[in-house]
Amino acid sequence: MNTKLIRKxxxxxxxxxxxxxxxxxxxxxxxxxxxxAGMAFRDRGMSPLLYTGQLLSGGLTYCLxxxxxxxxxxxxxxxxxxxxxxxxxxxxxxxxxxxxTIYPLRSYGMHTLLLGWTNHNHFHxxxxxxxxxxxxxxxxxxxxxxxxxxxxxxxxxxxxxxxELPVEVALLGFYLRPSFVSNAPKGYxxxxxxxxxxxxxxxxxxxxxxxxxxxxxxxxxxVMKNGNGVSIGYRFQWLGLNEPVRITMANGYWNxxxxxxxx
Amino acid sequence: xxxxxWLLIPLATLMLxxxxxxxFLAKDPSTDPMTQFEHLWKAVxxxxxxxxxxxxxxxxxxTAYRPRIEETMDEQVLFDVLAGMLxxxxxxxxxxxxxxxxxxxxxxxxxxxxxxxxxxxxxxYLGKEYRITGPLHHTVIDSVLYVYYASFGNxxxxxxxxxxxxxxxxxxxxxxxxRHNGGGSSGNADRLASMLTDEKRLYGRSRIKTGPEHDxxxxxxxxxxxxxxxxxxxxxxxVLCNRHSYSTSSxxxxxxxxxxxxxxxxxxxxxxxxxxxxxxLPNGWVYRLSATQTVDPEGNHIEEGVAVDVQVTLDPxxxxxxxxxxxxxxxKRLGE
Numbered sequence: 001m002n003t004k005l006i007r008k009x010x011x012x013x014x015x016x017x018x019x020x021x022x023x024x025x026x027x028x029x030x031x032x033x034x035x036x037a038g039m040a041f042r043d044r045g046m047s048p049l050l051y052t053g054q055l056l057s058g059g060l061t062y063c064l065x066x067x068x069x070x071x072x073x074x075x076x077x078x079x080x081x082x083x084x085x086x087x088x089x090x091x092x093x094x095x096x097x098x099x100x101t102i103y104p105l106r107s108y109g110m111h112t113l114l115l116g117w118t119n120h121n122h123f124h125x126x127x128x129x130x131x132x133x134x135x136x137x138x139x140x141x142x143x144x145x146x147x148x149x150x151x152x153x154x155x156x157x158x159x160x161x162x163x164e165l166p167v168e169v170a171l172l173g174f175y176l177r178p179s180f181v182s183n184a185p186k187g188y189x190x191x192x193x194x195x196x197x198x199x200x201x202x203x204x205x206x207x208x209x210x211x212x213x214x215x216x217x218x219x220x221x222x223v224m225k226n227g228n229g230v231s232i233g234y235r236f237q238w239l240g241l242n243e244p245v246r247i248t249m250a251n252g253y254w255n256x257x258x259x260x261x262x263x
Numbered sequence: 264x265x266x267x268x269w270l271l272i273p274l275a276t277l278m279l280x281x282x283x284x285x286x287f288l289a290k291d292p293s294t295d296p297m298t299q300f301e302h303l304w305k306a307v308x309x310x311x312x313x314x315x316x317x318x319x320x321x322x323x324x325x326t327a328y329r330p331r332i333e334e335t336m337d338e339q340v341l342f343d344v345l346a347g348m349l350x351x352x353x354x355x356x357x358x359x360x361x362x363x364x365x366x367x368x369x370x371x372x373x374x375x376x377x378x379x380x381x382x383x384x385x386x387x388y389l390g391k392e393y394r395i396t397g398p399l400h401h402t403v404i405d406s407v408l409y410v411y412y413a414s415f416g417n418x419x420x421x422x423x424x425x426x427x428x429x430x431x432x433x434x435x436x437x438x439x440x441x442r443h444n445g446g447g448s449s450g451n452a453d454r455l456a457s458m459l460t461d462e463k464r465l466y467g468r469s470r471i472k473t474g475p476e477h478d479x480x481x482x483x484x485x486x487x488x489x490x491x492x493x494x495x496x497x498x499x500x501x502v503l504c505n506r507h508s509y510s511t512s513s514x515x516x517x518x519x520x521x522x523x524x525x526x527x528x529x530x531x532x533x534x535x536x537x538x539x540x541x542x543x544l545p546n547g548w549v550y551r552l553s554a555t556q557t558v559d560p561e562g563n564h565i566e567e568g569v570a571v572d573v574q575v576t577l578d579p580x581x582x583x584x585x586x587x588x589x590x591x592x593x594x595k596r597l598g599e
Contacts, residue, residue, distance in 0.1 A: 039284060040284035040287070046543075050285070050289075052284070084543070088549070130549060132539070132551075133539055134538075134541065135541070179473060180471075180474055181310065189481045190481050191481070191485070192482075251284060
């Protein structure tokens with residue numbers, strides 16, 4: 001990218017926030033978010049050692065805001081290199097599609113209690129660069145869970161400062177993990193297996209207390225007069241899957257989000 | 264000021280969560296010698312594929328080696344003990360790699376005649392005018408295309424195969440020399456073999472460990488050679504092997520056994536029928552061990568090597584005179 005464009009980028013983004021309104025139905029919003037994620041990760045199928053590092057992260061969020069509820073659809077992509085204490089490293093990449101359905105439950109002045117449910121669909125792949133064979137391992141999970149949240153709004157000279165803290169926990173779901181040696185899930189290892197039957201033979205149920213996926217996403221947003229906004233947030237997620245060998249991951253994604261109201 | 268206290272909530276939350284990813288995961292396990300020993304022994308116990316074939320009692324290995332582990336031993340001594348334990352497996356695909364050394368068992372070629380002289384091949388057969396097509400070094404000797412391939416780790420492309428097949432056209436045959444080829448990517452073996460067949464052929468079967476029990480394997484999966492889309496060579500071929508033709512070279516030799524117009528010549532390959540899986544010890548050392556098995560269509564394992572059709576030994580007197588007995592025999596066979 002040329003240097004002039006990079007220099008102009010903050011100005012362009014600022015103008016976009018202040019001036020842009022896309023004309024569509026009322027109550028829609030599109031967010032673009034980007035930032036860095038701190039990552040700690042251990043896949044006992046690969047190593048007993050903890051791998052940590054910073055991941056370049058970004059994505060899009062679409063919000064449908066109705067009087068009685070808000071629906072949030074988010075796509076996030078992360079990639080980067082993670083290291084263990086001995087400088088061995090893995091290339092890591094993840095794709096996540098998630099939805100949140102949020103019901104403002106009760107308001108106490110500027111404070112609002114939120115309740116809702118969530119759905120997450122996450123795919124991770126990591127490749128250990130020093131392993132010549134079977135170097136790639138990938139995980140996929142789908143989960144459904146509950147969300148409890150807090151929101152506070154503060155008027156600021158015609159604008160609004162909003163703080164939100166939704167906390168979620170997965171209650172049901174399923175996941176696919178690498179088989180004992182190969183990255184192929186167990187349903188795809190047997191000769192002649194594959195397709196949907198292979199998928200059914202591969203999935204393990206996401207069982208609460210045995211498997212964990214919890215998240216907390218504090219976010220502070222400055223909402224402009226035209227409904228657009230800019231926010232700074234931190235998405236913390238913790239994952240623990242047990243079959244066939246334990247994988248644990250903690251991910252903290254610091255992000256800046258530009259929010260555009262669609263009219 | 265009192266009204267602004269609510270701002271402390273997001274600040275406190277952010278500070279609480281920020282950069283605490285590591286806190287939520289257990290610390291790395293201990294780096295003491297016994298932990299390394301237990302971890303490595305268990306990894307081999309659960310993942311190694313050839314206990315039954317080699318008649319190895321891994322529990323007795325534990326009993327023999329555990330007393331040698333002492334809490335005060337230094338890294339080099341610990342490494343030597345662990346390397347000794349792995350040596351019992353008699354497997355070239357089993358290694359332990361530390362920053363200061365790499366353990367190995369190379370008896371599969373060191374205990375046998377070399378049957379290859381690099382200088383003789385390059386000075387007296389490839390000579391000054393040989394062509395270098397990617398990793399394939401080739402020349403024409405007595406109307407036979409001689410090709411030397413030093414490592415399956417070096418990538419062969421379709422373009423390379425186009426050049427070889429074009430050059431071999433009209434010649435009496437082709438010699439593919441994989442002596443001292445220690446293996447590499449099976450994709451290169453598949454590609455080279457695809458040049459030598461005009462139909463899909465079954466050449467072997469493989470299976471992979473699916474659980475920690477010694478007999479926990481997947482079912483056998485068929486392995487086939489597929490003809491390439493471009494030109495193929497179906498004339499007489501002699502493939503030269505020695506004990507240092509290992510791993511993917513053994514697999515390539517197995518492929519060649521399935522082709523009626525190919526003769527394997529020299530000494531049997533070194534073996535290495537298992538694809539190695541890698542892992543790490545808590546102290547960061549990296550190990551690898553065979554986690555799959557490969558057999559021929561009749562069910563014979565290739566872990567100990569693939570037998571040749573024509574056994575030929577490099578004669579020391581020939582070698583001293585700059586003659587490669589095995590290449591000469593191959594040329595003679597193709598000249599008949």
